[in-house]
Amino acid sequence: KGRPIAELPIPADLKAKGDDAVRRFQDSHRLAYQAEVAVNWCPELGTVLANEEVNAEGRSEVGEFPVVKMPLRQWLLRITAYADRLLEDLEKVDWSESIKKMQRDWIGKSEGAEVDFPLAARSASKDEKIRVYTTRPDTLFGATYMVLSPEHALVDQITTPEQRAAVTAYKEAAARKSEQERTAQTKKKTGVFTGAYAINPANQKKIPIWIADYVLATYGTGAIMAVPAHDERDLEFAKQFNLPVQAVVVPDEAWAVEHGKRIKLTENLENLKEKLQDAHALQSIAAPDIAAMLREGYWNAVTAGPVIRGAYIDHPDWFDSAFTGEGFAVHSGQFDGLPTAKFKAEMIKWLEERGLGQRKINYKLRDWLFSRQRYWGEPFPLLHELGADGKPNGLVRPLTEADLPVRLPEMADFKPSGKPEPPLGKATEWVNVTRDGKKYKRETNTMPQWAGSCWYYIRYLDARNDQRFCDPAKAKYWLPVDLYVGGAEHAVLHLLYARFWHKVLFDRGHVFCPEPFQKLVNQGMILGEVMYRYFQECDAEGENRGELVSSASFQGSVAKDIQAEGVISSGGKTYWMGYVAEENVEKVGQHFVWKGRSDIRIDAYAFKMSKSRGNVINPDDVVNEYGADSLRLFEMFMGPLEATKPWSMKGVEGVYRFLSRVWRLFIDDRAENVRMNDTVQNVEPERETLQALHRTIQRVTEDLDGMRFNTAISAMMEYSNHLTPLKVRPRKALEPFVLLLAPFAPHLGEELWRALGHPNTLAYEPWPKFDPELVKADEVEIPIQVNGKLRSKLTVPAGTTPAQLEALALADEKVIAAIAGKRIIKVIVPPRGQLVNIVVAD
RNA sequence: GCCGAAGUGGCGGAAUGGCAGACGCGCCGGACUCAAAAUCCGGUCUACGCAAGUAGGUGUGGGUUCAAGUCCCACCUUCGGCACCA
Numbered sequence: 001k002g003r004p005i006a007e008l009p010i011p012a013d014l015k016a017k018g019d020d021a022v023r024r025f026q027d028s029h030r031l032a033y034q035a036e037v038a039v040n041w042c043p044e045l046g047t048v049l050a051n052e053e054v055n056a057e058g059r060s061e062v063g064e065f066p067v068v069k070m071p072l073r074q075w076l077l078r079i080t081a082y083a084d085r086l087l088e089d090l091e092k093v094d095w096s097e098s099i100k101k102m103q104r105d106w107i108g109k110s111e112g113a114e115v116d117f118p119l120a121a122r123s124a125s126k127d128e129k130i131r132v133y134t135t136r137p138d139t140l141f142g143a144t145y146m147v148l149s150p151e152h153a154l155v156d157q158i159t160t161p162e163q164r165a166a167v168t169a170y171k172e173a174a175a176r177k178s179e180q181e182r183t184a185q186t187k188k189k190t191g192v193f194t195g196a197y198a199i200n201p202a203n204q205k206k207i208p209i210w211i212a213d214y215v216l217a218t219y220g221t222g223a224i225m226a227v228p229a230h231d232e233r234d235l236e237f238a239k240q241f242n243l244p245v246q247a248v249v250v251p252d253e254a255w256a257v258e259h260g261k262r263i264k265l266t267e268n269l270e271n272l273k274e275k276l277q278d279a280h281a282l283q284s285i286a287a288p289d290i291a292a293m294l295r296e297g298y299w300n301a302v303t304a305g306p307v308i309r310g311a312y313i314d315h316p317d318w319f320d321s322a323f324t325g326e327g328f329a330v331h332s333g334q335f336d337g338l339p340t341a342k343f344k345a346e347m348i349k350w351l352e353e354r355g356l357g358q359r360k361i362n363y364k365l366r367d368w369l370f371s372r373q374r375y376w377g378e379p380f381p382l383l384h385e386l387g388a389d390g391k392p393n394g395l396v397r398p399l400t401e402a403d404l405p406v407r408l409p410e411m412a413d414f415k416p417s418g419k420p421e422p423p424l425g426k427a428t429e430w431v432n433v434t435r436d437g438k439k440y441k442r443e444t445n446t447m448p449q450w451a452g453s454c455w456y457y458i459r460y461l462d463a464r465n466d467q468r469f470c471d472p473a474k475a476k477y478w479l480p481v482d483l484y485v486g487g488a489e490h491a492v493l494h495l496l497y498a499r500f501w502h503k504v505l506f507d508r509g510h511v512f513c514p515e516p517f518q519k520l521v522n523q524g525m526i527l528g529e530v531m532y533r534y535f536q537e538c539d540a541e542g543e544n545r546g547e548l549v550s551s552a553s554f555q556g557s558v559a560k561d562i563q564a565e566g567v568i569s570s571g572g573k574t575y576w577m578g579y580v581a582e583e584n585v586e587k588v589g590q591h592f593v594w595k596g597r598s599d600i601r602i603d604a605y606a607f608k609m610s611k612s613r614g615n616v617i618n619p620d621d622v623v624n625e626y627g628a629d630s631l632r633l634f635e636m637f638m639g640p641l642e643a644t645k646p647w648s649m650k651g652v653e654g655v656y657r658f659l660s661r662v663w664r665l666f667i668d669d670r671a672e673n674v675r676m677n678d679t680v681q682n683v684e685p686e687r688e689t690l691q692a693l694h695r696t697i698q699r700v701t702e703d704l705d706g707m708r709f710n711t712a713i714s715a716m717m718e719y720s721n722h723l724t725p726l727k728v729r730p731r732k733a734l735e736p737f738v739l740l741l742a743p744f745a746p747h748l749g750e751e752l753w754r755a756l757g758h759p760n761t762l763a764y765e766p767w768p769k770f771d772p773e774l775v776k777a778d779e780v781e782i783p784i785q786v787n788g789k790l791r792s793k794l795t796v797p798a799g800t801t802p803a804q805l806e807a808l809a810l811a812d813e814k815v816i817a818a819i820a821g822k823r824i825i826k827v828i829v830p831p832r833g834q835l836v837n838i839v840v841a842d
Numbered sequence: 843g844c845c846g847a848a849g850u851g852g853c854g855g856a857a858u859g860g861c862a863g864a865c866g867c868g869c870c871g872g873a874c875u876c877a878a879a880a881u882c883c884g885g886u887c888u889a890c891g892c893a894a895g896u897a898g899g900u901g902u903g904g905g906u907u908c909a910a911g912u913c914c915c916a917c918c919u920u921c922g923g924c925a926c927c928a
Contacts, residue, residue: 098922105845110928134928214928215928220927224928236926362927362928488923491923643855646854648854651867654865710856830860837860
């Protein structure tokens with residue numbers, strides 16, 4: 001890791017805020033460091049690729065160019081210094097639980113211990129230790145072997161001569177595999193014995209040291225203690241290589257297997273003792289019984305059975321799965337009988353007292369690689385000092401304010417060279433600078449786009465300020481962002497990076513709230529139109545099409561995301577997979593079938609829009625055909641904001657017709673020029689119309705606040721349906737409607753506002769208010785149920801009391817008929833009088 | 843495999859525990875028209891019935907309740923995320 005760039009003077013007002021604020025401030029300018037890191041380098045693209053940009057074949061997602069792994073000296077941002085605060089401050093924001101959880105998982109905080117395992121005597125140097133990280137220090141007595149990642153520094157040193165060839169071969173094979181390959185093959189574990197042994201510090205047992213690629217070099221210490229009895233991966237590995245398994249935790253309630261069958265028995269201790277005479281009989285044991293048996297020395301008997309055996313077990317197959325839960329300690333010397341949580345604490349104490357280990361917190365979150373080998377991107381405001389030999393001597397200095405901003409040089413050729421040196425390296429005039437008589441080279445890597453997206457929302461507050469990035473008064477007034485609407489795909493990248501960036505600015509005193517985005521809403525993805533997929537026999541070239549084949553024959557064997565039409569193979573045969581028009585499909589029962597062929601099932605599926613599938617909807621085309629208001633309105637009308645939903649061109653036409661109807665409510669569409677309809681008049685609205693208007697105002701207002709745009713629009717459609725048949729349309733009923741509609745269809749709203757005779761925009765008009773009196777209905781229809789089934793309806797004036805309702809219901813003819821000859825048990829009328837339910841019995 | 847969300851007509855979707863299917867699409871019928879498009883009016887969960895109506899119905903199976911799409915338990919399916927993190 002590189003050295004700090006420079007110490008900054010601490011502002012006076014920060015000192016007043018206390019040590020914590022000063023510490024954070026100091027942390028915040030040690031956030032960047034240079035390090036040599038192994039990166040995915042794509043020569044064709046001339047850039048470092050993130051893991052997700054490399055496909056399973058180790059090629060770039062873009063262009064499928066070969067990608068190689070190479071070490072590069074890069075700038076990293078120390079986001080890990082903020083891991084805890086990024087985790088804790090999630091409590092402060094109003095985000096969906098699922099996004100919060102994704103961030104928590106991404107940060108991946110875990111608490112445990114680091115433990116040193118000394119190497120067994122025969123090994124190279126006697127002081128050498130292998131440090132491991134574990135979240136289950138309570139299972140230390142069950143550690144029956146160790147595994148190092150193939151990249152671990154000690155591997156070469158400890159490998160015995162007999163094992164060296166195998167170890168070297170394994171290391172080479174692992175290095176050739178891409179990250180994807182190494183993690184993708186979940187089926188079978190691989191590994192090699194190093195020939196070396198370590199000593200389990202808890203019980204002094206000699207345990208073998210293996211290397212395996214299921215242990216990651218990049219997490220923890222790159223080495224683990226393997227506890228196969230209580231870890232699925234370790235157990236799988238132990239089975240694979242016939243390594244010993246030692247159970248050291250027993251579940252609070254242990255189930256057991258008797259003669260190959262799972263049995264459940266509730267036994268008192270006496271019965272249990274009897275049962276234990278049969279070594280193959282183990283039962284369900286309640287926690288208190290375990291404690292009692294431990295006291296009475298029965299434990300050995302219990303563990304003699306096939307599930308948990310006393311000593312090392314030589315048939316690990318007996319464990320069909322590892323017990324990873326919490327319970328009671330066994331086979332753990334003086335710790336026997338301790339519950340897991342307490343044992344963890346005791347064990348850490350025990351290790352610390354003996355200098356064998358200590359408490360340790362780990363994160364999955366890694367530091368943030370911030371260098372890109374592109375021309376485009378913000379340049380780093382940093383200079384590398386040159387030594388006497390004209391090469392960078394490792395000292396880095398930041399540019400002073402007078403040198404800012406750094407602008408990219410004009411370059412005729414800014415394409416990537418195919419070598420790791422960034423294109424800016426070719427701009428020699430720009431690169432070489434002299435300050436205070438010393439020679440420097442500028443940093444030639446540039447920053448990724450995150451450098452802008454992490455704080456644009458702050459700059460937006462004061463975009464034309466050429467003195468500072470944002471006036472503090474404006475930042476104080478506007479931040480945090482009240483409502484942030486974005487896709488869930490940003491859950492762990494943009495939204496985490498921006499929070500980190502914001503916190504750094506907060507610590508430096510540039511913004512004044514710890515979190516940037518108070519409320520977050522994830523809008524759902526819009527999929528392509530629903531497509532109907534069929535299968536048909538054919539030859540390998542897709543010719544000689546034969547019989548249609550039901551898609552049911554392919555369940556689970558044909559990937560959902562197969563894209564364009566074409567030939568697929570399944571079960572040794574080839575089939576044509578194609579798409580069929582909606583008209584040729586019908587629904588029978590739960591499934592779609594080929595029309596008239598109920599035996600030929602068709603898949604109906606709305607795919608993500610993608611160029612290769614050809615189901616992309618171009619918004620410009622929609623705007624050209626139906627107008628921007630229709631596009632906007634349909635997107636809001638499709639369904640709940642957060643839901644994933646398929647596009648539908650017919651649906652756009654529907655809202656387009658709605659907008660057309662609204663237009664014709666106001667405008668005489670048969671006239672040559674835009675002129676008001678004769679039906680629009682300056683008269684007082686009927687009470688019914690007024691009530692409809694106010695109810696609409698209420699619904700639209702409330703739905704807007706709750707971002708339920710789809711139901712707000714349907715409320716307006718209903719109001720429009722109310723207005724359509726009217727011979728006279730009072731202006732007072734129309735003008736507020738235009739104001740309600742304007743946020744949804746702004747162009748139409750402004751046009752109508754103008755047509756109504758207002759010379760200026762409606763944007764500054766107050767939002768319509770509803771009159772609570774007019775929202776209430778004069779009459780209401782009350783359903784009458786008998787034993788929960790609808791039997792009649794009453795139309796009564798609003799405000800009829802529950803007692804009156806009960807009387808009216810019992811007097812109703814249909815009700816009398818329905819309850820004839822039966823005994824009334826009770827009559828239920830809810831306090832607000834929404835219905836009457838008469839409970840009767842024979 | 844683990845975690846999260848969701849399953850309601852032919853389709854998108856409505857329903858503070860209180861009339862399931864609002865609104866829109868599609869479809870059927872009618873008006874206008876020489877005709878078509880557009881527009882307007884009516885109908886449209888299923889079965890039986892000429893009808894009034896009766897019965898059933900919100901993924902499956904149980905449960906709570908006077909009353910369940912909604913709450914509880916188990917399961918199934920789909921979508922999204924994570925995926926050897928010790």
